[in-house]
Amino acid sequence: MPVSQVVFLAVGALALGAAVRVVMSHRVFHAALWLIGSFFGVAALYMLLESPFMAGIQLFLYIGGVAVLTVIAIMVTKGGMRPDRRSTNDPWSSAVVAVALFAVMVWMIIQLPLPAEPASQVHGESLHLLGAALVDPEGYLLPFEVVSVMLLIVLIGSLYLGRER
Amino acid sequence: MAITGIPLSWYLIAGAALFCVGVYGVLANRNLIMIIMSIEIMLNAVVLNLVAFARYMEPARVTGKAFAIIVYATAAAEAALGLALIISVWRTENTVAVEEIDLLQG
Amino acid sequence: MDVVPGGSTPIPAFLLRLLGAFAMALVPLVLILFLIWESRKVIGRMQDRLGPTNAGTYAGPFALFQTFADGIKILTKELIIPDGADRPVFIAAPILVVTVAIAVWAVIPLGPAGLQVVDLDVGAFYVVAMSSLAPFSMIMAGWSSRNKYAEVGAFRAVSQIVSYEIPQVLALLAPVLLTGSLSLQNIIQAQSVPYIVAVPLAALIYFLASAAEVGRLPFELAEADSEIVAGFFTEYSGMMFGAFYLAEFINNLTAAVVFAILFLGGWRGPWVDQVPMLGAVWLLLKAFLVFNVLLLFWAAMPRLRIDQVLGFNWKFLVPLGMVVLLAVALVDKLLPLVGLTDPWPRSLGLLLANMVLGLGVVGVLSWMGRRAQRRIVRREVAP
Numbered sequence: 001m002p003v004s005q006v007v008f009l010a011v012g013a014l015a016l017g018a019a020v021r022v023v024m025s026h027r028v029f030h031a032a033l034w035l036i037g038s039f040f041g042v043a044a045l046y047m048l049l050e051s052p053f054m055a056g057i058q059l060f061l062y063i064g065g066v067a068v069l070t071v072i073a074i075m076v077t078k079g080g081m082r083p084d085r086r087s088t089n090d091p092w093s094s095a096v097v098a099v100a101l102f103a104v105m106v107w108m109i110i111q112l113p114l115p116a117e118p119a120s121q122v123h124g125e126s127l128h129l130l131g132a133a134l135v136d137p138e139g140y141l142l143p144f145e146v147v148s149v150m151l152l153i154v155l156i157g158s159l160y161l162g163r164e165r
Numbered sequence: 166m167a168i169t170g171i172p173l174s175w176y177l178i179a180g181a182a183l184f185c186v187g188v189y190g191v192l193a194n195r196n197l198i199m200i201i202m203s204i205e206i207m208l209n210a211v212v213l214n215l216v217a218f219a220r221y222m223e224p225a226r227v228t229g230k231a232f233a234i235i236v237y238a239t240a241a242a243e244a245a246l247g248l249a250l251i252i253s254v255w256r257t258e259n260t261v262a263v264e265e266i267d268l269l270q271g
Numbered sequence: 272m273d274v275v276p277g278g279s280t281p282i283p284a285f286l287l288r289l290l291g292a293f294a295m296a297l298v299p300l301v302l303i304l305f306l307i308w309e310s311r312k313v314i315g316r317m318q319d320r321l322g323p324t325n326a327g328t329y330a331g332p333f334a335l336f337q338t339f340a341d342g343i344k345i346l347t348k349e350l351i352i353p354d355g356a357d358r359p360v361f362i363a364a365p366i367l368v369v370t371v372a373i374a375v376w377a378v379i380p381l382g383p384a385g386l387q388v389v390d391l392d393v394g395a396f397y398v399v400a401m402s403s404l405a406p407f408s409m410i411m412a413g414w415s416s417r418n419k420y421a422e423v424g425a426f427r428a429v430s431q432i433v434s435y436e437i438p439q440v441l442a443l444l445a446p447v448l449l450t451g452s453l454s455l456q457n458i459i460q461a462q463s464v465p466y467i468v469a470v471p472l473a474a475l476i477y478f479l480a481s482a483a484e485v486g487r488l489p490f491e492l493a494e495a496d497s498e499i500v501a502g503f504f505t506e507y508s509g510m511m512f513g514a515f516y517l518a519e520f521i522n523n524l525t526a527a528v529v530f531a532i533l534f535l536g537g538w539r540g541p542w543v544d545q546v547p548m549l550g551a552v553w554l555l556l557k558a559f560l561v562f563n564v565l566l567l568f569w570a571a572m573p574r575l576r577i578d579q580v581l582g583f584n585w586k587f588l589v590p591l592g593m594v595v596l597l598a599v600a601l602v603d604k605l606l607p608l609v610g611l612t613d614p615w616p617r618s619l620g621l622l623l624a625n626m627v628l629g630l631g632v633v634g635v636l637s638w639m640g641r642r643a644q645r646r647i648v649r650r651e652v653a654p
């Protein structure tokens with residue numbers, strides 16, 4: 001078995017295992033730490049897909065941003081639930097739904113004629129292409145600008161929502 | 166030189182599995198913050214799918230990666246806003262369990 | 272060390288890469304042994320006392336081996352874990368902080384070709400991403416200690432670090448803009464004129480933001496020695512405390528090295544083309560210089576309060592960073608139209624733009640200061 005497959009299985013096991021620990025953890029803080037583990041696993045998968053840029057964004061935005069926010073929210077709300085109630089509602093039917101969904105998706109994936117090898121890289125510097133496409137008026141300039149406006153709105157909105165009363 | 170030997174279907178199955186773990190998390194958890202974490206896992210799975218397709222099908226076009234970046238920005242923004250809302254709810258209701266936040270319930 | 276990984280890489284080449292990565296990880300650890308001694312000597316002299324000396328037991332000429340002795344002492348101390356602490360998280364925090372501190376060294380180029388673990392296309396971005404993982408170990412340490420002082424220290428440290436990432440990234444984008452690539456090797460190779468000459472304002476912003484990121488005075492809230500016991504690592508003892516201390520020094524060294532790469536020209540220097548290993552010497556000398564400047568900050572300045580720290584960031588550094596980036600981008604596009612495309616005229620043109628901007632900022636600030644002064648005087652005069 002070539003090295004790449006071994007690495008893929010190891011990294012995929014990390015990402016999936018950590019994700020399962022996230023949803024099944026009893027303590028919210030531990031779930032947040034397992035979430036970081038899952039994000040690391042997905043970042044490693046991006047490196048396997050030869051996009052270090054996406055891996056870098058995953059590390060910087062998700063782990064350095066979203067996960068830090070989540071942990072701060074956990075610390076502010078101190079876990080947040082009364083300890084005498086159960087922490088999940090009806091895990092068995094939720095598991096049935098999730099497994100059924102997974103089975104349907106895997107069945108669909110197996111049916112499709114998907115390539116077994118990645119297409120050849122046209123040239124190595126795809127980052128330049130991506131940057132050029134994002135500011136090209138006939139490319140993706142409009143979504144780019146809309147996203148920046150949206151981020152401004154979210155910035156102001158979350159400041160307003162989180163203010164001290 | 167490319168990293169060869171991994172079929173595309175493996176990446177898609179990994180993405181599907183992550184997505185379903187996220188679905189389980191959203192359905193089964195009572196803590197609002199756990200629900201937000203599960204939504205982030207689902208979004209991760211989606212972007213993984215996008216990037217895998219972008220790599221395997223036609224790397225010259227950057228549509229997949231541009232889409233992925235925009236999804237990332239949206240996901241981060243939504244997480245920030247959701248957590249601000251949760252902190253606001255905590256200050257008034259003093260709980261973050263989903264069933265106990267029922268002011269608007271008829 | 273220049274082997275590309277892939278599905279068909281033979282095993283020996285893979286092992287060679289691992290060995291190279293291991294050797295690179297040892298470099299900061301070895302340098303730290305010397306730098307801790309040097310820091311204590313310099314700070315001692317600044318504070319009008321001798322640093323570590325040979326009073327009592329002999330510790331090498333000028334007490335050079337003092338660091339070894341301290342390390343051995345810390346290794347033999349008992350690891351005390353408080354009763355109510357969250358054990359797995361408590362133990363994982365120091366491991367994480369040292370791992371993240373060393374992980375940045377994977378993309379640092381010590382020489383023109385091959386003296387680097389991996390030359391990522393997005394090297395500068397990787398450095399930023401790794402340094403954004405630092406708040407985690409602080410949160411884990413503060414939360415799992417179940418100690419009010421530790422939690423307060425963790426909150427302060429995290430808010431400071433997360434805030435100062437923004438001007439750090441904005442200032443880091445200036446050399447990236449001028450080079451046209453995020454790869455650290457490309458940034459060094461494009462610096463026939465060091466970027467500190469071309470964009471001194473961006474260098475200043477990056478320097479201040481890095482100082483705040485690694486927790487140097489005047490931004491030393493996270494472990495304010497006399498205020499909140501020891502901040503987020505109050506409850507740590509023995510080698511776990513040693514790990515935090517080590518990681519802080521490694522972060523300082525890394526910040527100095529990255530500043531040297533981005534703004535001072537990295538491994539460039541005389542005779543590098545003939546002897547590639549000399550590149551490592553030049554880089555470390557420049558980093559040593561920056562490290563000592565950071566050290567002098569620590570020795571000479573008082574501590575700022577959290578509201579002063581955050582106010583400085585959001586009201587001054589972030590707007591300044593954005594304006595500098597815009598100005599650099601604009602001027603860099605206009606200069607070829609005027610006809611200045613060679614390195615030296617280009618750098619001087621950018622320097623002129625930076626000077627104008629800097630004088631403008633100083634003018635605005637002094638006008639605001641004079642206005643505040645007039646307001647105070649008016650309030651005192653009117654009964």
